[in-house]
Amino acid sequence: MITAGQLKAGETVLILGASGGVGGTAIQLAKNVGATVIAVASASSADHMKELGADFTIDYQAGPVAEAVKKVAPAGVDLLFDAVSGDTLTQSLAALKPEGRLISVLNDGKSLNLPASVRFQHVMAQPSVPDLDHLRELADAGQLKVPVSATFALADTKKAFEQIETKHTTGKVVIVP
Template sequence: MKRVRFAGLIAMLVSAATASGSAPDPETAKMRAIVIHAYGGPEVMKLEHMARPEPADDEILIRVVAASINPVDVAIRKGYLAKLVGNFPLILGMDASGIVEKIGNKVTKYKAGDPVFAFFTLKGEGGYAEFVTAKEDELAPKPSTISFAQAAGVGAAGATAWEALIGTANLHAGQTVLIHGGSGGVGHLAIQIAKAKGAKVFATASTANQEFLRQMGADVAIDYTRTKFENVAKDVDVVLDTVGRDTLERSYGAVKKGGIIVSIVDEPKSAALEAHGIRGVTLRCTPKAGVLEELSKLMEAKKLTPVISQTFPMTQAVQAQDQIATGHTRGKIVLNIGQDPVHRAL
């Protein structure tokens, strides 16, 4: 009788442990990630196996398919933003795309299996990993019109372009905008957003990227190696500066009175702004679900298409960052993290 009771007690304890969530299998709880344990050159990035994150009540766990490489990733790795990011070990990556794996108890907008793209906070980041957690305000549904690689490339760059042109400059139909660095990650998306809003677009890029600017929708493509942009783009309503320094200095005179310069890399000078009767803003973009959803709508309508010029496996994260650090990347660079569900199903 005692033996039966003892066996029953053991069964009850096992059942209770299972119901409350037993410890996950050590193998399935691991993931691969690009991690840094100190600031420095590309050599500080290591591909490691580490514990898979678990979503908090207000978080979504994403199985990552692809992650984008951004210039800010290099700045974070070098320690330039040390006061704004989390503690070591750091997993880099400001944006990614993938499939919802699991949701917290308070999440209402998403469910397991949903395809999404994300833009993370500096404190959170973590896109260079097989799994990452995010809050609902950092996500939007992935449009069916684009690939996971393209979706990975639109979060940070697309949100920055939108916030600069629409959120900050209030660009609208009939206005003119000058976009510096029009062939880059932010620039090529900004051209398409501006055209979708009915604006006339002047865009600058090198000789090799002139046709690319036109393909993106630029009304006037300017080769900055051969032509001074201020001789072509005059009295524009808005300047989006992704270059800074001398380019910003020469932009004050290209803006009509009452217009605005939005720079994502430099600080417009108050004296120069006042002298020309214009406004100037330095933009530091943060995730907003509403902005990501607007980008998603444009992509669904085929008015916005992220261009991916290069893809790299996780094992070549160093080469991917080396390329973005050149400052001459056309469109976006993406890391392939996990298998595309479409390809996996074939």
Template sequence: MIKVAFAGVNPADWKIRAGHLDVAPFGLELPLTVGLDAAGTVVATGEKVTKVKKGDRVVSGTNLFSNAKPGSYAQYLVVNEQRVAIVPDHISLESAATIPTAGITAWQALFASDKGGLSKGQGTKILINGASGGVGSFAVQLAKWAGAEVAATCSSANLEYVKSLGADLLIDYKTQNIRDELIKWSSNGIDLIVDVISADSLEDPVGLLRKGGKLVSVATLTDDGDVETSIAEAKERGVTKVLAFMNDLNFGEEIQQLIDIVKVGNLKLPPTEAYDLDNVVQAHEKLETGRVRGKLVLRVK
């Protein structure tokens, strides 16, 4: 059992609350407690638990979708020990709460064999579309950690922030033509696109790829377009499109990998904006705008 200090705020949270996301396929029934990410302190353990002990500072992803358990917008959370990682002393619990959903989504989009399939040291040219949010912040840095060259889109207000993440090419989507900038950067096309925004956020993304390239579109669950048709059209044009859902089959290993990369200084956790749990409405309203740098978190008292 974890006494929650901070809960991460993710798009799925407000989409469930607003009725835009059908929870029935996940075995969930309304009303329910939403929330996918939590950071806090272990206050009790089962007799067979060996990975953590009472008093440990930990971060966890909840069982909301996989096991239909209550979410992290709560004072206490019960999770399986395989879904928990110990937070190093130099990482605040507020920062740790940014890791599970955003970090693992980025990790899988880039490296999972059924998604980006990126290997370290390849010198791959990658476009991260939507680089200033939670998933994008992780994706830019992880791609650089793997040895890729990274182009990143964001607004002018976030150019300096995304530059600080290590992006090689910055594209202000409001004032620059994304296609023109990418052609100047890589005339033969991009190897991999990770699109963390929506189905129609890029004009003809398949046309930006080289033959054999990949488009990984992170699932929004509400705005993914005609997925089957777009995948088929991509195949006809000699590239691969994947609609990426985060899965938790290797949750424990992946979150530990992310923490290890943070520990050696190759990954900076996204900046946070914290709201008291009582102000969750305001946090959701901010996230709904789609104009968030880094991650929003809830402070649980």
């Protein structure tokens, strides 16, 4: 998100799916560079997102996300980071500034009707040694936490995947031997 989205201090980022493992990490990385973070997930995850560093939280079930964003960022957001896709992404596009940037880990952008001025990038995890070193340094300094939503024994792998498929986790689902 930081590299592909070119997020800088003083910018505002809207993070969709902010309560999950990817979204929660995105909150922390954005705060680390000095961005204002608007985090979107269910109302029950608001405290979790605030603990990770979100400046504002929005319940995606309470109404149009873009309208709620405009209340806290009237000019719109510089970067929209999508870790959920679907209707929430489609409804959030109006929150982008005219020259905004959209990064998605799920959507390839083919079905999105984006203005030509919006820069879109579909990203896949491609960690480099320097990126992993940076994450380790942040974790060692206590600036990056990896919340665990649930832990399952290897024999319960099916249950672990069922939990992930609910898309209602607050952190990572871990499978242990």
